[in-house]
Amino acid sequence: MSDKPKYYLTTPIYYTNGLPHIGHTYSTIVCDTIRRYKRMRGYDVVMTTGTDEHGVNVERAAKKAGVAESEFVAKMAVEWKALWDDLGIPSDEFIRTTDLKHAHTVQWLFRLCRENGFVYPGHYTGQYCIYDNAYVDVKPGENCPDCGRPTETVTEANYFFKLSAFQKPLLDWYAKHPDFIQPDSRRNEILSFVEGGLRDLSITRTSIRWGIPVPGEEPHVFYVWFDALTAYLSAVGGPNYEKLGFWPADVHIVGKDIIRFHTVYWPAFLMAAGLPLPKQVWAHGWFLMDAAKMSKSKGNVVTPRPIVGVLGMDALRYYLLRETVFGQDGNFSYDALVQRYNSDLANGLGNLASRTAAMIEKNGDGKIPKPAALQPQDTALATQAQAVIGEVLELYDSLTFSRVLEEMWSLIAATDKYLTSEHPWSLGDSDSDQQRRATILWTTAEVLRIATALTHPILPESATKVWSLLGQSGQPGSIALDRLKWGELAPGTPLGKSQALFPRIEKAEAIERMEAMENEPQKPVTAPAVAPAAVGAAAPQAAPEKIGIEDFAKVEMRVGQIKTAERIVGADKLLKLTVDIGTEVRQICAGIAQYYEPEKLIGRKVAVVVNLAPRKLRGVESNGMIIAASVGPEGRPVLAGFPDDDVEIGARLK
Numbered sequence: 001m002s003d004k005p006k007y008y009l010t011t012p013i014y015y016t017n018g019l020p021h022i023g024h025t026y027s028t029i030v031c032d033t034i035r036r037y038k039r040m041r042g043y044d045v046v047m048t049t050g051t052d053e054h055g056v057n058v059e060r061a062a063k064k065a066g067v068a069e070s071e072f073v074a075k076m077a078v079e080w081k082a083l084w085d086d087l088g089i090p091s092d093e094f095i096r097t098t099d100l101k102h103a104h105t106v107q108w109l110f111r112l113c114r115e116n117g118f119v120y121p122g123h124y125t126g127q128y129c130i131y132d133n134a135y136v137d138v139k140p141g142e143n144c145p146d147c148g149r150p151t152e153t154v155t156e157a158n159y160f161f162k163l164s165a166f167q168k169p170l171l172d173w174y175a176k177h178p179d180f181i182q183p184d185s186r187r188n189e190i191l192s193f194v195e196g197g198l199r200d201l202s203i204t205r206t207s208i209r210w211g212i213p214v215p216g217e218e219p220h221v222f223y224v225w226f227d228a229l230t231a232y233l234s235a236v237g238g239p240n241y242e243k244l245g246f247w248p249a250d251v252h253i254v255g256k257d258i259i260r261f262h263t264v265y266w267p268a269f270l271m272a273a274g275l276p277l278p279k280q281v282w283a284h285g286w287f288l289m290d291a292a293k294m295s296k297s298k299g300n301v302v303t304p305r306p307i308v309g310v311l312g313m314d315a316l317r318y319y320l321l322r323e324t325v326f327g328q329d330g331n332f333s334y335d336a337l338v339q340r341y342n343s344d345l346a347n348g349l350g351n352l353a354s355r356t357a358a359m360i361e362k363n364g365d366g367k368i369p370k371p372a373a374l375q376p377q378d379t380a381l382a383t384q385a386q387a388v389i390g391e392v393l394e395l396y397d398s399l400t401f402s403r404v405l406e407e408m409w410s411l412i413a414a415t416d417k418y419l420t421s422e423h424p425w426s427l428g429d430s431d432s433d434q435q436r437r438a439t440i441l442w443t444t445a446e447v448l449r450i451a452t453a454l455t456h457p458i459l460p461e462s463a464t465k466v467w468s469l470l471g472q473s474g475q476p477g478s479i480a481l482d483r484l485k486w487g488e489l490a491p492g493t494p495l496g497k498s499q500a501l502f503p504r505i506e507k508a509e510a511i512e513r514m515e516a517m518e519n520e521p522q523k524p525v526t527a528p529a530v531a532p533a534a535v536g537a538a539a540p541q542a543a544p545e546k547i548g549i550e551d552f553a554k555v556e557m558r559v560g561q562i563k564t565a566e567r568i569v570g571a572d573k574l575l576k577l578t579v580d581i582g583t584e585v586r587q588i589c590a591g592i593a594q595y596y597e598p599e600k601l602i603g604r605k606v607a608v609v610v611n612l613a614p615r616k617l618r619g620v621e622s623n624g625m626i627i628a629a630s631v632g633p634e635g636r637p638v639l640a641g642f643p644d645d646d647v648e649i650g651a652r653l654k
């Protein structure tokens, strides 16, 4: 086990009814920047991201796509994970709320809250749209805002969390931990919300099927936040969090629209369970397009791949972190993005690096020169660079990324100015001129070395290129920032191969290319349909697209005979069966307990999918699937069977 101090940070657990846009990318880039920075400060860092895969919206999106929820979310999770990998910002832990370890953590948290007296059964009443299968936020008599149909007042049994009991403990916590909620504007907003009183919170539903079951309380499933927030803890050990040592989190990075859930509900759940609270929740703003929040319904969504394809990932990282003060809203525009790219990256850092390398090559042997006697202007630049190191580390610590980049770019501008006034290119061949040129070029290269180390958390790709251009060994990400200081660039080091850094690009052409890529129809999801961890109930599905016979042939179905059948404690829908399929006797779970008496099933012949990967249902292994019709609105299962007794056990269904 590493003896480094541990640091744990998280992006939001992104909801999977859609694909990532710039807003999600921003959260993840911020976390990746903090992660890289903390590693360079000597921490053992874990960054978690993941996908929130339960709930009504996923149920609906899956239905629309004509696939099972489990298949839908499996594909989504693959897409999300692939995007972060492609962008060079993979998480250390990728948690899916359909992971079995997550279900166990949620159930464990619920048990702790309940044992401590903070959970009670009650009833939830709201306006329900039968067509959309969901509660909608309207008054009785009003129509559904989604489909316009009449709503009904529905009351269902729920479990409630006693949030009202945590008003004082939360206010005490905020007072004792003034940095818990950042930035301050959000903190004030939350303080006044909590001071206004807290209402108990419904944390389970009986009207939704696609969720984590509440142990022993079927058909209750956990509802939204009790499920989703807990993913932060599931990712680093869940009930065994102490073993890994990453909980409590150092910071949750979230969008401002979900700050309340993270700073009120989440600490209250943890307090109720007697678990440690995260140290900080940082809410960033939104990226607006023409002053409107980006959203799929408005059709103004910008996604990262086109930008990265045309300008590179570092350009996107630079723009997002430079243009907007972290915590405030920002405006996204392609025009400003390309402007920043050309002026700050191509003409700024890129030009300084390639110019310096070219002058060192031309100076003679392509090695870092040895400085001679220093002039005051050399010392002034050295002093500025040394001061920038300290300032930038403080700015990183306070997540003031735009200021980090301002400081760095003022150092780059000062170095450009230094080169212009010292004009090493016009010095001659005399000994003193050669010495002077060597001093100027060494000083410039040393600024670049310092700048590369300090910008690496934000611009990892280009920092790596400049680092190897300067002939430095290893990766800039492994530099210990605590020990970074002026004057350590070793003379005589041969330069590395020069690489293209931020080639200039014509603005109109760049924008046209990015917009064209953005408007291309989304590629169909090509990800494999991963078998999900089965924690939710299986659901009957809308008709999918037609498949070829070869697809059907992949499913092997046989006639089986039920040998034994018994109920499963704590799972009132499931029966545990053993089924003879001709070649062997299998254990299979079937969700038919509410409609079939176990003893009456023995000897019955059924249709069995025999080549389904084994999975666990409520902790019981199921090796195959019994085919049943789903009848009526409640989905009553009716077993498919073979009344003709001559059918041989193990016969294949074709």
Ligand SMILES: [Zn+2]
Residues within 6 Å of the ligand: 129, 130, 131, 132, 144, 145, 146, 147, 148, 149
């Ligand atoms: Zn509706």
